[in-house]
Amino acid sequence: MQESIAQNEPENGTVKSRRKVWIAVLLSAAVIVLVVAVLEAAGVTSMLNRLTGSVTALFKDEDDSLTIVAVYSEDGQQSNFLRGAEMAVSRVNENDQGVLGRKLNLKTISEPVYLEDRGLETAVEDTLKLSGRIAKTKNLLAVVGHEWSDTAVTASSIYNLNDVLYFATHATADSLTNHSFDTVFALQPDNSTNSGVVATYALKSGLRRFIVLSDKTDYGMESANFFMASTTTAGADIVYRGYLSSNRQSTEQLLMFILDNQLFKRTDFDALFIVSSSLDATGDFIKSARELGLDVPILGMEYMFSSTLERLAGKKNMKNVAGVSLFDRDDISKDAQAFVSDFSGLYGQMPDLDAALGYDAIMLVRDVANKAGTTEPDKVADTLKIARYKTPFKGVTGPLIFDRNGLITDTEVFIVQHDGKEFHTVETYQIPTDWAKVSQNKLEDEGTLDTLPTGVTAPAEEQADQ
Incomplete structure (x- = not known):
């Protein structure tokens, strides 16, 4: 009996201890629930969740953009x-x-x-x-x-x-x-293709005497040289070869020379070909040329088709300004x-x-x-x-x-020309250009040019006619 009682005493102590633990756990849970409820009411938990997410994002890169x-x-x-x-x-x-x-x-x-x-x-x-x-x-x-x-x-x-x-x-x-x-x-x-297309369009339009102006960048020099080679090969004349400058006074002096010099007269050239890395210089030249009464066509490269150039020169001064473009806005x-x-x-x-x-x-x-x-x-x-x-x-x-x-x-590439209000596509050409296979009969019959410039095919619509 005594042995039994002695064996039961430890068991009763263990039960009491377990009850105390469970009571403590329940009380703790109740406290946690109460605290969370209070924090949520105050909007703190959502802030903590956002903060936790931000911290996690710092250590985990999920951006695969x-x-x-x-x-x-x-x-x-x-x-x-x-x-x-x-x-x-x-x-x-x-x-x-x-x-x-x-x-x-x-x-x-x-x-x-x-x-x-x-x-x-x-x-x-x-x-x-x-x-x-x-x-x-x-x-x-x-x-x-x-x-x-x-x-x-x-x-x-x-x-x-x-x-x-x-x-x-x-x-x-x-x-x-x-x-x-x-x-x-x-x-x-590239420049050889674009300048050749501009030359072909100019000659087809009956323009045969040119003033060629460029800046001294590789782009300007290369484009001008290709244009001159294309036009002179076809029997056209370069009346004057000069250089543009971004300096306002130099632009005015250049224009005054073109209008009043001992080498050639105003009636000795049909068009201007200008090429520069600077839209500001180009816009300034076009605006000044028109204000001084130079109303001949002004030809250029791909940068001519630019809303910035329109703004710099003024739309009315852009009349008869033409360039080459890969984009046909009239498409x-x-x-x-x-x-x-x-x-x-x-x-x-x-x-x-x-x-x-x-x-x-x-x-x-x-x-x-x-x-x-x-x-x-x-x-x-x-x-x-x-x-x-x-x-x-x-x-x-x-x-x-x-x-x-x-x-x-x-x-295809296009010649776009300004009418004083906006640009419109006036010619279409196919690339690559294969000069050796170009039929020139129609152009020669019209007396437009002696031969096509080296490197450019006839306009696409004329190829269809042939």
């Missing part, structure tokens, strides 16, 4: 190129589509303005540093832009070295695509008209070549990456090049087809 870097001029003017690119990025991200299911971001970076008074050595050095930083961008899908050929050619070497997709939207130098870079693409025809196709309508609705003005190139560059990157099924630069580049033989990509500027060197080909 892709980035396209757009490089533009830092001249302080609103860039239609960036507007077109931003519009395209918004469209790519509609309905959470993105690129291969990943959101697309647009990062804009400005580059210093490159003019003839800024040394080429300085421009190259600055561009090497800038493109080197860009190449290190996290989740970089592609780079688009660089406004000048000299900066674009320099940057292309860095992008190719770092296996970065680069779409040159503005550069037209022949040297951009003659290095056989794997990941570099030129979205515009009646569904995609082109939708782009024109959407852009003008967003920004209150008609799109120019810059806007179309910015838009097409982004949409092209999206389309080719989705087609390739990867963001690996080499595979995307290969997909884009072989598309020439399969299903070509098409943008608002037309077919986006590239040869093995990355130069745009198998498409």
